[in-house]
Amino acid sequence: MTDLLQLLVAGISVGAIYALIAMGFTVIFSVSEVINLTQGEFAALAGLIAITATTAGLPLPLALLVSVLTVVTVALLVRLVLAPVKRMTTLLSIMLTLGLSTALKAAMLLLWGPEGRGLDPFPGNDFVVWGVSVRAQYLWIIGVTAVVSVAVAAFYERTLTGKALRACAEQPTAARLVGISVSGAGLLSFGIAGLLGGIAGVLASPVYFSAWDSGLALGLKGFVAATLGGLTSIRGAVAGGVVLGVLESLVAGYVDSGFRDAVAFVVLIVVLVARPGGILRQHSVARV
Incomplete structure (x- = not known):
């Protein structure tokens, strides 16, 4: 029983990181139907910037603020790069953001090198309850994600x-008719996605480390979590992230840790085959 509880605590904490990234996918897709494959890179970049800032002597809160704001700025620039495309389809958005994701990875590799590194843990003491070791960083991750x-x-x-x-x-057409700027909404959605990715990156760095390529796995698992929620539901994205994190932890603990990363692929295949609209997605009305 103790082992199960330990795995659940670890699974919920990593699932909370997936949930933040999944929300980033959701807030963009729900507005513009763009699948933003740079979302994982936002998290990796935030962690690396925060590490650099603390190394330079900035207090941890200020370093986190600088890191998250920088990532929000990068997210807005990504949107501005995509803005000239007049007929953005989902497939085209995947191709374009994949290219931007590769460019961000290359920039991070040049600036920080290939070694992974971790941010100093947030303040707090680890403790044991009912035989389960609970790290203070887990509580920070779960608490901040909930808020x-x-x-x-x-x-x-x-x-x-x-x-x-x-x-x-x-209803994008109706929104335009009442004076709502769809392009402005798209820019705001990217800003929110950058904020969510930045928070995920700084929360995860003390436990899971940050590297130039760490955004690949985070982005993939965040996308799978968002897919579980149908790519349009904030609550679905959160639930999908937690479910995926717990499944990974249980598989690693009871089957083999080598299969941990395969869980996301299996879940994605099952969802696409059994319920392409997402397991947690409600029936929706077609856009006019």
Whole structure:
């Protein structure tokens, strides 16, 4: 029983990271139907920038702020690069963002080299409860993810700007007719995605390390988690991330750690075959 609880704690913590990245995919796709393959790179870049900033002597809170704001700026630049494309299809967005993802990886490799590194752990003491070792960083990851998830969901459901973004996603033509800027909504969605990716990167770095290529795995697993939620639901993205993290942890603990990364591929195949719209996605009305 203790082993199961230990695996669940670890799985929920890594699943929370996947959930943040999955929300980044969701907020962009739900507005513009763009699948942003640079989302994982946002997380990797945030971790590396935060490590550099703390090494240079900045206090941890200030280093985290600089890191996240820098990633938000990069996310906005990615959107501006994509903006001139007039007929953006999902396939074209995959091809274009894949190229941008490769460019970001190359830049990180040149700036930081091939070695992975970790940010200093956030303040707090590890402890043991019921025989289960709980790291303070796990609590930071789970707690911050919970707060951010609630904040993003409230933003979309309770604020006028959030409702405008949802209008652009559900009825883009009608949104234009009432004066909502669809292009502005797309830019804002990339900014939010950059914020989510940056938070994921700095939270994960003390435990899972940051490297020039670490965004590949994070992006893939975040995409799988978002797919579980149908790529349009914030709550679905969070649930998908936690489910995927727990499945990975259980497989690594009870089967073989070598199969850990294969779980995401298996889940993706099952979802695409059994329910392409996402396991947690509700039936939706076609756009007009």
